[in-house]
Amino acid sequence: MKNGALAGLAATVVLSMAMIMKSIIGIMPQFNVISDWVAVLSTFGLPASAPLGWVAHILLGAVFGVIFSQVRPIIPASDVLAGIAFGVLAWLGMMIFFMPLAGNDIFGMAIGVMVPVMTLMLHVLFGAVLGFSFRKLNELA
Numbered sequence: 001m002k003n004g005a006l007a008g009l010a011a012t013v014v015l016s017m018a019m020i021m022k023s024i025i026g027i028m029p030q031f032n033v034i035s036d037w038v039a040v041l042s043t044f045g046l047p048a049s050a051p052l053g054w055v056a057h058i059l060l061g062a063v064f065g066v067i068f069s070q071v072r073p074i075i076p077a078s079d080v081l082a083g084i085a086f087g088v089l090a091w092l093g094m095m096i097f098f099m100p101l102a103g104n105d106i107f108g109m110a111i112g113v114m115v116p117v118m119t120l121m122l123h124v125l126f127g128a129v130l131g132f133s134f135r136k137l138n139e140l141a
Helices: 002-024 033-043 050-074 079-101 114-140
Strands: none
Touching: 002 050, 002 114, 033 050, 033 079, 050 079, 050 114, 079 114
């Protein structure tokens, strides 16, 4: 489980860097996952701030890493491909549950048609890094 959490954190760092780069170069400025986290946190009566949005984002990445470490043995693929498959499932959950909670409609269509495409690409990246990091951490153990 520890390696899963660490791999999840590594994947979240890479995902977060891609999100920041997306913002810096001006791709889909109307879509900001951290702002969406703030909206979701406030829905549950929690303090709504960007730092807490980042904390929620990072913690969820670690939790997803732990979940991945538990389901990894039943996914018949290499670690990287298993991570990508897991990332796609996480994306589907985001599109169906998280986006409506954040007020963006299912698949984020309230923001635009590119949201599902961009977020899928980011989740494939997350999954690939998750699987790769998980393998490398297990090799070190």
